[in-house]
Amino acid sequence: MKKLINDPDSVVEEMISGYLKAHSSIVNGLDANPRSIIKTNAGSKDKVSVIIGGGSGHEPAFMGYVGAGMADGAAVGNIFSSPPPDPVVEAAKASHTGSGVLLIYGNYQGDVMNFGMAVDILEMDEDIEAREVVVKDDIASASKEEAEKRRGIAGEFFVTKTAGAAAEQGYSFDDVQRLTEKANRNVASMGVGLSPCSLPQTGKPSFVLADDEMEIGLGHHGEPGVERDKLTTSQHVTERILNDIIIDMGLKQKEEVSVLINGLGSTTRMELYIMYDKVESLLKEKGITIYKSYVGDYSTSMEMGGCSISLLRMDDELKPLIDAPAKCPMYTQS
Amino acid sequence: MKKLINDPDSVVEEMISGYLKAHSSIVNGLDANPRSIIKTNAGSKDKVSVIIGGGSGHEPAFMGYVGAGMADGAAVGNIFSSPPPDPVVEAAKASHTGSGVLLIYGNYQGDVMNFGMAVDILEMDEDIEAREVVVKDDIASASKEEAEKRRGIAGEFFVTKTAGAAAEQGYSFDDVQRLTEKANRNVASMGVGLSPCSLPQTGKPSFVLADDEMEIGLGHHGEPGVERDKLTTSQHVTERILNDIIIDMGLKQKEEVSVLINGLGSTTRMELYIMYDKVESLLKEKGITIYKSYVGDYSTSMEMGGCSISLLRMDDELKPLIDAPAKCPMYTQS
CATH class of the missing domain: 3.40.50.10440 (Dihydroxyacetone kinase; domain 1)
Known part of the structure; x- marks a missing residue:
């Protein structure tokens, strides 16, 4: 690369x-x-x-x-x-x-x-x-x-x-x-990897996937995930990942979460928002309310292709902390 | 892709x-x-x-x-x-x-x-x-x-x-x-393209470059640039682009500019900051002061590889406008 x-x-x-x-x-x-x-x-x-x-x-x-x-x-x-x-x-x-x-x-x-x-x-x-x-x-x-x-x-x-x-x-x-x-x-997260990044010193890809494959649960440095499969629709991937997160967290109706759709590097905002669209629908179906949403590149793996979903269960103590302003070189909230 | x-x-x-x-x-x-x-x-x-x-x-x-x-x-x-x-x-x-x-x-x-x-x-x-x-x-x-x-x-x-x-x-x-x-x-800008993006409907790359090539001046939709060359160092590319911008703007010693290093999609923050590092040194050498800096993905071309440099000549009327707060879904300034 x-x-x-x-x-x-x-x-x-x-x-x-x-x-x-x-x-x-x-x-x-x-x-x-x-x-x-x-x-x-x-x-x-x-x-x-x-x-x-x-x-x-x-x-x-x-x-x-x-x-x-x-x-x-x-x-x-x-x-x-x-x-x-x-x-x-x-x-x-x-x-x-x-x-x-x-x-x-x-x-x-x-x-x-x-x-x-x-x-x-x-x-x-x-x-x-x-x-x-x-x-x-x-x-x-x-x-x-x-x-x-x-x-x-x-x-x-x-x-x-x-x-x-x-x-x-x-x-x-x-x-x-x-x-x-x-x-x-x-907080619980799970990702999907589509394409590798390469380290500047070696130039070698961090993992190998066929042109029609994706890897569910792939780690941020190319660590193996839970399932390698044919690349399918965004909806299907979103449903698969989100359900695992909901089960793992034991999320129930009427609970509130903040959502982060994180891009790993080369995945477009378009794809991240398409994923968010489905996350919102699925959570709504389950009666889970979204408190605050974040969509973008928050933690990348160089130019890796793929993304992850993170949910944070909210309560009255965490809400004002998530809402609080921040001013950093790569992140501003007001 | x-x-x-x-x-x-x-x-x-x-x-x-x-x-x-x-x-x-x-x-x-x-x-x-x-x-x-x-x-x-x-x-x-x-x-x-x-x-x-x-x-x-x-x-x-x-x-x-x-x-x-x-x-x-x-x-x-x-x-x-x-x-x-x-x-x-x-x-x-x-x-x-x-x-x-x-x-x-x-x-x-x-x-x-x-x-x-x-x-x-x-x-x-x-x-x-x-x-x-x-x-x-x-x-x-x-x-x-x-x-x-x-x-x-x-x-x-x-x-x-x-x-x-x-x-x-x-x-x-x-x-x-x-x-x-x-x-x-x-404001004047100029970019470099390293790798194409593909349109969802066609799946075809927006342009073709060899594995060791870059294109100086490439447009945001893959429009031809001014020079296709072997991929060289970031410093060399930065110098080439920045000099053209400085000449075009007629920038002189003691003038002030704001700088935007924009990633086209799959180019990492690491590469953008490495480019900024050289932009800052070159402007300093020429006695041009940087007023405010922006580094990141501000206008992409899907997952295209490459980036651009933009300079905005500052004056007392523009400064408070560039400094003003903004709160948008994909951009916050405080």
Whole structure:
């Protein structure tokens, strides 16, 4: 696949450089670590600090979500690989105000190890209280019985939004953690993959699918899904995915959800809205109300083809957090 | 190319249906014409009405830009083809307040004809004062001597932003038109194409490029560019395009510009920020200051690979309009 880059070995550095220049009113890089990004005014207000991060290649996730009402800082890894503990620690040190640091990341082995080490370093070496919320929204990645093994995908947007808004609204560390965990427990996602992306350094596709095939439940790095099938209609795929999510969440009539239809990279807004159209009808049929909707590229896999559906079960505590304004380089809500 | 759709003949209808459901707090459809979309509160405030539109397949353009601080209404055409006059007329009728209607669209034969007819119908049959601004920012599509023949591409975002903000701020019809024309005169764009998109109905690629080729100046519907070449580095492409824009605009040291790096569909944020990084360095070298930056998918060509650079020359009158808030389904600025 063609890429408009300079040197495959420096894509992340050049991306960060361009990003910081383009959005210097909102985000800063840190001298202490070139892979740490923080809000320009981080630390200026006494609040819980929210730090996110993960591999590159998922933009707008993760660094695109640093800003008012979202994360205070992000640690940027190489493409599809976890950042080491150091940029996490530095982002936390640069943004914390003594009210605690909450780390949010997806459930991948490398992230679990590195963010876990960052928590230890912060607590033991820096005397900064740090806790973590590990996102596990991809219901295709493990059964409900083994939900602890599930990976994190696009639903992390909702979890980050909740944490960022709760911190901004001055909730205590205990409450920010509790609300973030509540969002995390009440979000479920599942995707479909149509075409692979390729890594700049290898140029090789992340997986192989025939011209008439799709893969239900495919992971954000090309991890195998639950079913490889002939490409069928959007309606059919939507019904298949949405029903699994509804069953997994145990959603009942009269419940309220927020919906995220996430594009993986090269899937058009047209296709995402066609999918939303069916999601809305199906939820209505089941008597489930949509509270708020998000349609677009929220967590990509480079130029992968495909998309995912995420539902977040709403309650009176989560609603004002999802409604709260946000101002980040790659996401604004007003 | 694989598409997640139901029926190729109903993609636009289903997209609109999903779009209106997802964003019902911001936009409404019109009973008078299913291809007319207006702001929910259109007509409630005495101001110039701004109507945009064009073919589908360019989302977020055009319907994604209906909302506070941007357009009051949009007419939605079939994929890559102009809407007929009727949805333009209906959007204008539903949103105008007697202060005039400004139509903004790109310089394509079908749009010129249909929006032109809409102006006539509004003026003669409906007694609504209507004027038009035709966007011609693509400097690769004709020489400076034949600038009237140039097509409209991503720079239309800046023109719409200017018009929407000016109307919102209560400028007179004459002034909204004058400011919109000023933005239009002072914006220049040029793109590069890497890979084609395909139309849902035919499945055929919009153009053909070899695996190691790119096309400088390629149009938003696959119209031929100015140069087909071997794919080279991002820096090289950026330098080539940016220099042409700077020369065409006659930009001089100490001038200020806003920058838009627009992705055509499947080009990653990573690549767009790498391009921005070089744009910033080159402008700095030339003593040109960047006022505000936009990086992302602002006007796509389905899943086409490639991107464009747009520069808008700033002055004290345009700055507050570019800075003004906007709240649309596919674009929020705060």
